[in-house]
Amino acid sequence: MTDNKPLIEQRADPFIYKHIDGYYYFTASVPEYDQIELRRAKTIAGLADAEKVTAWRKPDSGAYSELIWAPEIHFNHDAWYVYFAAAPTRELKDGMFQHRMYAIKNEHANPLQGEWSFCGKIETGMDTFCLDATTFCHKGILYYVWAQKEVGIKGHSNIYIAPMETPTLLAGAPKRLTIPELEWETRGFWVNEGPAVIKKNRKVFISYSGSATDENYCIGLIYADEQADLLDPASWTKIDKPIFQTNAKSKMFGPGHNSFTVSEDNSRDVLVFHARNYTKIEGDPLWNPDRHTFVKYIEWGEDGMPIFGCPSQTLKN
Incomplete structure (x- = not known):
């Protein structure tokens, strides 16, 4: 792989997961959503x-029949789960999309085979625009992290965390x-979205994306000590x-909208992200298909913090 290729x-909102079977699993938003x-x-x-396999296709109508966004594949409690966001319509309501x-x-060993069953909606206790869910396990607890609009807070979405009772129930x-x-x-937009988790150097890091999905889109970071109470907002530094x-x-x-994986020999951490190669987008950036999936190595500083570097640096064979 060469620079900028x-x-x-x-494929926007890319997610790559390396499983214990030695395979890398990939999913992302397709241009047709x-x-x-x-x-x-x-x-x-x-x-x-x-090979590309369609695990699930949206129904023709209903609450989750439009705009299938940002799927992520996880292996939780001995089964495969794909978390995603969907809307009942492409129309805006009060200036917001209507995703839940x-x-x-x-349960098949190979998620490209077997049958996928629809689990339903992940309830957060807030009936507002939400998306970009990810999960991670820490000290025996499965956590759910996502982006959601909260009434009374300016902007389109904030980042939230909650423990999980099951892989589909908070x-x-x-x-x-x-x-x-x-x-x-x-x-362009007031946004914190697309959280991704990586644990390293006795810390838990959550990266996230901010601003509109054009050239302004970029990645930020919060982190907490691995011994801290991850459910206490005061534990996190921005x-x-x-x-x-x-x-x-x-x-x-x-x-932006990154995820993390590891190299084939498990020796290096890899950043997975999407980006465009130009700025003059015709029409709405949402419908422009040219957000491509890129990968690059992450370096780590002496202070234990990740160094993402420059987007031009991509993996080399």
């Missing part, structure tokens, strides 16, 4: 040409971790500057 073209697509391969590079969060489940009330408040989080952003010189614009 996408791993996979026209009408299905959940899965791939798997023995290498990260192999995902580019891997859902999940599907597959065990406690949401705790708000960060809101869009800084200049680089509020360009970095006041973006840690990954547009690099006009290398023609990498709006890098």
Whole structure:
């Protein structure tokens, strides 16, 4: 893979998970927003040409029949789950889309086979726009992290965390971790979304994306000590500057909505993200298909903090 060459073209909100079976599993938003697509391969590079399997397709009508966004595949409690957001319509209500969060489940060892069952909506206790769910396990507790609009707070979405009783049922009330408040989080839209979790150096890190999904889109970071109460917002520290952003010189614009995986030999951490190679988008950026999936290595500083570097640096074989 060479500099600025996408791993996979026209796949936004990319998620790559390396399972204990040695396979990498990939899913992302497809340009049509009408299905959940899965791939798997023995290498990260192999995902580019891997077989594409439709795990689930949206119904023609109903609460989750439009705009299938940001799927993530996880293996929780001995089964596969894909968490995603969907809306009943493409229309805006009070200036917001109407997404809620859902999940599907597959108990087959290979999630590209077997049958996916629809689990229903993930209830958070707030009936508002929400999306971009991810999960992670820490000290024996499964956590759910996502983005949601909260009445009374300016903006489109904040980042929340809650423990899970089951992979589809929250065990406690949401705790708000960060809101869009800084200049680089509020360009075009007031947004904190797309959380992704990585644990390293005795810390728990949550990256997230801010601003509109054009060249202003960028990645921020909050973190907590691994021994802290992750459900206490006071445990989390927010970095006041973006840690990954547009690099006009290398023609990498709006890098964001990332996930994390590891190299084939498990020795290096890998950042997975989408970006565009140009800024002059015709029409609404939402419907532009040219957000491509890129991957690059993460470095780690002596202080234990991640160094995301420049979007132009991609994995090299």
